[in-house]
Amino acid sequence: xxxxxxxxxxxxxxxxxxxxxxxxxxxxxxxxxxxxxxxxxxxxxxxxxxxxxxxxxxxxxxxxxxxxxxxxxxxxxxxxxxxxxxxxxxxxxxxxxxxxxxxxxxxxxxxxxxxxxxxxxxxxxxxxxxxxxxxxxxxxxxxxxxxxxxxxxxxxxxxxxxxxxxxxxxxxxxxxxxxxxxxxxxxxxxxxxxxxxxxxxxxxxxxxxxxxxxxxxxxxxxxxxxxxxxxxxxxxxxxxxxxxxxxxxxxxxxxxxxxxxxxxxxxxxxxxxxxxxxxxxxxxxxxxxxxxxxxxxxxxxxxxxxxxxxxxxxxxxxxxxxxxxxxxxxxxxxxxxxxxxxxxxxxxxxxxxxxxxxxxxxxxxxxxxxxxxxxxxxxxxxxxxxxxxxxxxxxxxxxxxxxxxxxxxxxxxxxxxxxxxxxxxxxxxxxxxxxxxxxxxxx
Ligand code: PHE
Numbered sequence: 001x002x003x004x005x006x007x008x009x010x011x012x013x014x015x016x017x018x019x020x021x022x023x024x025x026x027x028x029x030x031x032x033x034x035x036x037x038x039x040x041x042x043x044x045x046x047x048x049x050x051x052x053x054x055x056x057x058x059x060x061x062x063x064x065x066x067x068x069x070x071x072x073x074x075x076x077x078x079x080x081x082x083x084x085x086x087x088x089x090x091x092x093x094x095x096x097x098x099x100x101x102x103x104x105x106x107x108x109x110x111x112x113x114x115x116x117x118x119x120x121x122x123x124x125x126x127x128x129x130x131x132x133x134x135x136x137x138x139x140x141x142x143x144x145x146x147x148x149x150x151x152x153x154x155x156x157x158x159x160x161x162x163x164x165x166x167x168x169x170x171x172x173x174x175x176x177x178x179x180x181x182x183x184x185x186x187x188x189x190x191x192x193x194x195x196x197x198x199x200x201x202x203x204x205x206x207x208x209x210x211x212x213x214x215x216x217x218x219x220x221x222x223x224x225x226x227x228x229x230x231x232x233x234x235x236x237x238x239x240x241x242x243x244x245x246x247x248x249x250x251x252x253x254x255x256x257x258x259x260x261x262x263x264x265x266x267x268x269x270x271x272x273x274x275x276x277x278x279x280x281x282x283x284x285x286x287x288x289x290x291x292x293x294x295x296x297x298x299x300x301x302x303x304x305x306x307x308x309x310x311x312x313x314x315x316x317x318x319x320x321x322x323x324x325x326x327x328x329x330x331x332x333x334x335x336x337x338x339x340x341x342x343x344x345x346x347x348x349x350x351x352x353x354x355x356x357x358x359x360x361x362x363x364x365x366x367x368x369x370x371x372x373x374x375x376x377x378x379x380x381x382x383x384x385x386x387x388x389x390x391x392x393x394x395x396x397x398x399x400x401x402x403x404x405x406x407x408x409x410x411x412x413x414x415x416x417x418x419x420x421x422x423x424x425x426x427x428x429x430x431x432x433x434x435x436x437x438x439x440x441x442x443x
Contacts, residue, residue: 006071007158008235014163015240016248019223019232021166021317023253024173026107027221029311030285033261035213037197040204045258047205048214052250055421056218058413059379060229061246061397062386067233068240069396073328074227077234081390089381090329093227096374097325098345100226102352103366104322105150108315109142109357110134110286115308122301123290130287131360140357144350146312150319151346154327155339158235162320169313176310177256180263183303184270193266212425216371221253225378228321231328239400264289267303271295285311323349365440372429380422387414 009015036044070077075090110133117123126133133139153161184190204210219225229249233242264284271292293304323346330341356363386393393414394407 006235008237009163010159012236012240012245014159014167015232015236016245017170018162018166018317018321019229019245019249020252021170022223022228022232022321023221023249023318024170024256025221025314025318026104026111026311027217027318028253028257029177029260029264029314030107031217032221032257033197033264034284035217036261037265039210039213040201041197041199043200043202043205044210044214045198047210048218049254051211051214051218052222052254054413055215055379055418056222056224057246057250058410058418059219059224059383060222060250061242061410062382062393062414063224063227063229064233064236064242064246065393065397066382066386066390067230068236068238068242069399071234073234073332074230074325075329076332077230078385082385086385086389089378089385090227092374092381093230093378094326094329096226096370096378097228097322098349098352099366099374100370101150101319101322101326101349103356103363103370104315104319105147105350105353106139106143106356106363108146108312108319109139109144111308111311111315112146113138113142114286114290115305115312117290118293118301118304118308123294123304126294127287127291134286134360135358140354143353143357146315146319147346147350147353150316150323151342153316153320154323154346155342157338162324165320166317169317173310173313173317174256176306176313177259177263180303180307180310181259184263184266187266187270189270190266193264193269194262196269197261197265208424208428211421212372212429215421215425216376216429219375219379220371221257222250223318223321225375225382227325227378231325232321234328241401242397242399243401243406263307267292361440361443365436368433368436372426372433376422376426376429380419380426383414383418383422387411387416387419 009018032048036048040047066077066081067074070080072080073090074093075087078086078090113133114123114126117126153165155161156164184193187193223229233240268284268288289307290304293300293307296303323342326345326349327338327341330336330345331338334341336344356366390396394411397410398404398407
């Protein structure tokens with residue numbers, strides 16, 4: 001155990017900004033709008049809202065409760081409440097941090113590069129070159145640069161590093177996304193973009209596959225199932241209102257995801273590039289949209305710069321939380337100093353990202369494994385832990401909260417509804433993911 005006193009956020013707002021920073025990231029701007037457009041528009045938004053309320057919010061509150069209550073990093077926190085038998089789950093969380101950040105850093109590296117392109121030369125021709133930009137030594141170099149920034153911030157500490165970064169970056173991110181949505185609304189053809197995005201089709205959402213995607217997206221977007229929110233909550237004081245915090249975090253995460261979709265689709269439609277939206281989630285962001293920016297001339301460079309700057313900022317505050325899970329575990333478990341922990345674990349993660357930087361196929365499989373196995377599986381284990389194993393989670397969650405209604409519903413959801421839905425979804429998602437892993441190695 002490190003003997004320095006445990007760091008804390010300087011204010012409740014600092015915590016909320018950092019947690020929203022963790023939640024809002026590439027998941028919001030990259031996958032949410034795409035899934036929505038593909039899967040029934042407004043109907044998918046309603047399904048997603050339902051999944052967030054029924055599954056996401058209870059697990060988020062569970063993570064905050066374990067973190068704040070134990071004042072420890074995930075491995076030690078689970079041991080504190082569950083005994084030695086639960087430490088492996090904490091280790092799985094740390095492994096998930098490694099895996100996700102390794103490929104997340106690669107995608108973040110692309111966004112960094114696109115931002116610089118907007119600044120220095122514009123986007124003409126990028127759409128044909130995407131596969132070269134996304135794979136190879138260049139992709140690795142930008143991943144390295146992005147990871148260096150992430151490591152530097154985490155090494156700075158909870159207050160002076162993470163909280164300070166979030167306090168500056170999150171308001172900026174919100175302004176950028178809101179500005180883009182307003183700009184997009186004024187474009188000719190905006191209505192067609194909205195129609196494509198939100199065109200309601202309820203027949204699309206009643207399949208298990210779509211439910212799986214909605215659940216996976218909710219966990220990824222809210223940073224759940226791998227201890228990130230737990231770690232951040234461990235730096236909270238006992239006076240924090242956890243239910244309140246959960247609602248604010250989930251609301252901000254959904255709000256920004258929705259807003260980002262309002263920005264993306266009108267821009268694509270204004271330039272008549274709609275037939276190029278399908279294909280892949282990445283395609284819309286890194287191929288079609290830059291093409292749209294290139295077609296807008298000088299304005300396109302400014303809009304593109306703002307857009308990719310927003311992506312970089314969102315990715316950075318999320319990457320920070322992924323690294324912090326690993327770093328806090330190394331500080332608590334190995335007794336390392338923060339700087340050493342940040343540098344060594346961040347360095348190892350950067351190297352683990354190399355295969356993803358060299359191959360889009362590897363990156364895609366890492367993403368599937370992270371989502372479908374680690375986050376959903378981690379969420380299942382966590383709901384069982386808090387629902388069945390932890391003594392009196394309601395007593396702990398209630399500390400600092402006003403009012404007492406809703407807590408027994410929360411516990412019942414964690415005990416029954418959340419595990420059942422997650423089992424149903426995992427049953428579907430895991431075999432397909434294993435097949436993808438197998439195919440990758442067989443190829
Ligand atoms: N929530 C982040 C996003 O939407 C990704 C993330 C997942 C961050 C898990 C931390 C933990 O981009």
